[in-house]
Amino acid sequence: MDRYIARANIAHFEDLLARETDPEKRRVIEGLLARERQKLEIAERQADTETKPNNAQKPNERSI
Numbered sequence: 001m002d003r004y005i006a007r008a009n010i011a012h013f014e015d016l017l018a019r020e021t022d023p024e025k026r027r028v029i030e031g032l033l034a035r036e037r038q039k040l041e042i043a044e045r046q047a048d049t050e051t052k053p054n055n056a057q058k059p060n061e062r063s064i
Contacts, residue, residue: 003047006040 013033020026 002043003040006036006043009036010040 010033013029013036017026017029017033020029
């Protein structure tokens with residue numbers, strides 16, 4: 001869910017940035033865009049670690 005929202009926000013900010021001409025507003029939008037890109041990067045790293053098997057047991061091993 002975090003990745004979906006971050007991607008939607010990134011698309012929205014990129015669209016705003018493409019249309020905005022005021023330098024101050026562009027700086028604000030660029031900052032928001034950078035923050036969302038960081039959020040997406042973090043969310044993707046977390047998703048990668050959640051999908052990777054950690055300490056997978058070998059077929060002949062039993063947990064004690």
